[in-house]
Amino acid sequence: MEADITLRVDGEDRKVTVDTRTTLLDALRDRLGVTAPKKGCDHGQCGSCTVLVDGRRVVSCLSLAVARDGAEVTTAAGLADADGPHPVQRAFVANDALQCGFCTPGQVCSAVGVLAEVKAGWPSAVTEGDAAPELTDAEVRERMSGNLCRCGAYPGIVAAIREVGA
Amino acid sequence: MKPFAYRRATDARSAVATVAADPDAAFLAGGTNLVDHLKLGVACPSLLVDVSDLAADLVEHLPDGGLRIGAGTRNSDLAAHPVVRAHYPLLSEALLSGASGQLRNAATTAGNLLQRTRCGYFRDATAPCNKREPGSGCPAVAGHNRHHAILGASPDCVATHPSDLAAAMVALDATAVVLGPDGERRVPIGGLYRLPGDDPTRDTVLAHGELITAVELPAPFGGRARYRKVRDRASFAFALVSVAAAVRMHDGVVEDLRLVFGGLAHRPWRAAHAEDALRGSAPTEVALRAAADAELLDARTLSGNGFKVPLARNTLVSVLRELTDGAAEPEDDA
Structure with a gap:
């Protein structure tokens, strides 16, 4: 089943239609082309998919994209500012x-x-x-x-x- | 993963009505356990009702001196809460001993209490498991059972409950506020969990569709408390054995105490025999060891978890030694 969601990813609003089964990690990587977060174990044990959601660090592999509709997501690629890397x-x-x-x-x-x-x-x-x-x-x-x-x-x-x- | 519909609940009553009316529906909160189970094929709901927006993240004082914790309060927020740190440090210690920073930021209070066993056979959808598929058997009894139960197990299931928070909540005499289709009821956390018996599919006494909306703590127990967890690595691992203990001393005698084991049984294990043995007594080394032995008298070990008996005994004695202010000097280990 599909759902229309909006994620604010690294400062930019991104609208996307996802299957309800899609994790936040897969939505970022496979649907939005945001490949900074990595898929390691895909079970919340390795931390390679860690992103900041509304300012708090979470593992994006154990979060459903549909449940994060409207959230602000910051990946490692979005940490830099005009002065260069974080x-x-x-x-x-x-x-x-x-x-x-x-x-x-x-x-x-x-x-x-x-x-x-x-x-x-x-x-x-x-x-x-x-x-x-x-x-x-x-x-x-x-x-x-x-x-x-x-x-x-x-x-x-x-x-x-x-x-x-x- | 089986397809499922997703709905974001806006009020608790309709969320409960929706899930109660559909045997294949499930509540979703932090998702740190459920989303993993969806991927593993351990849980296959056709509808997820997301209860994250129910504004159940308030921590409030109660008129009787207790504390009401909204079920949606994140583990990290609860562990860092100033009132919890000052008056219920056992809760902070238990929460901070579990999972990782990322998981604690997502996992909720009720979700933590209702997380499911980490038994490897339960999590492997290709293996038999009486908890997942009734009547299919329990490979853990004769298989890999190093992490499994030594108290209260049955021939059908030797799984342990993995929650650190649950053991602390039992020691604090907490009560779950539960909303069901017929209204609200209160369930002491000490009575929330079941032993497996011949129906290991049910971890708790909750009916399908019942939702924990809050957890209430009575006024602080007083005295000193400690959560100690023994595990295979220093951080981010489940307990082999844990002890949640609170002790109140008066004139060199144990006035009152609460002792709960984690990692030993299908539910947090209230060590009532050990409590009875020590209440009103001087906490000598001999008395502490006798109390621990009294609790573990009924322990039944499997091929791989015999070490849990001395580990549980020594952990309990060590924690009690600390909490009774070293009233008894440690002797050479017998």
Whole structure:
């Protein structure tokens, strides 16, 4: 069954007719040609499809496109502005935070979400007490545990996120 | 994936009426479990009724000192809520020990409570499974059962309930507010979940079409509380064993306590025998171990999960040691 939806993707309104079974990830990649989010496991376990929906990081593979009608979706391709790449993207390059790069768009979107969550004072499983969380290695690793990197670029990823959050 | 119709609900009563009238309809909220099941062929609804817009994300104080949590409150928002962190830290700890940041941003309170087992045979639509296809058998009993139940299982099903939040909610004596076609009823979360018995298809006592609209917590229990989760990796994994515990001490004696195991049974397992053994007693090392042993006396292990008995015992004793302020010194392990 089909549904007409509008998604605001990386700042642009996109109207599309989707089968109700289409995930947000497949709508972006296969229907709208937005290929920054990647399909890794397609079961919410690897994080490579992470995008920001209305400002919050989610896995787009476990979201139905029809249920996101009207949402604002930001992919890694939409993080840049007129000044060039987003600070998180620059830090990933500077810290050698990738090898093959397949997981990187999801890592970057997730990292942007993490920085906003820390700024809002959200605790994690490793946050001690009621104090505002600080971006230690342990905090970054815990908060980024939903993004896998099979190349094992984790040390660079942690360094990049700490650099931007400092 | 089987085709399905999609409707966005604008009020809870009509959403309930729609789903209750159609045996093949299902509610959709965060989707983190259901969308996965659609892909796996574990769930094949013909109609999804999306309840995300029902404005059920309010966290409000109750006149009796308790807290009312809207069923649609996202796991991340609930874990970070200042009142929850200050007065029900057990809930925050349990939520933050589960899933990933991305999933917690989408998953809802009621959706978390109603998530289904992660038994690999249940999730594999090509395998027999009494929970998915009644009467087809249970390969886990003689198969891969490292994650499976040691308490309250049946020959038909040895699955465990995966929710960390559920174990904490039972320890907090929470109540689900449930809307059905005939009106509203209240179900204590401690009585929400079923043991598998000879009908493992049903995880809970809810009827088809009933919708959890809120969860209510009583006034804080007081004392100290802890959620501790033991798992195969440091983050983003389901519990092998978890303990949700709240203890109130008075004059060196356990005045009152609530103990719940996760990861051991088809439902969060209220450790009533252990509670009874310790209530009114001094929490000596001997007493703590005896209480844990009393609870695990009826444990029945499978080929791959025998380790859960000592793991559950040691985790419970360790948490109790911490919460009773080290009143008893640890001895050499026997």
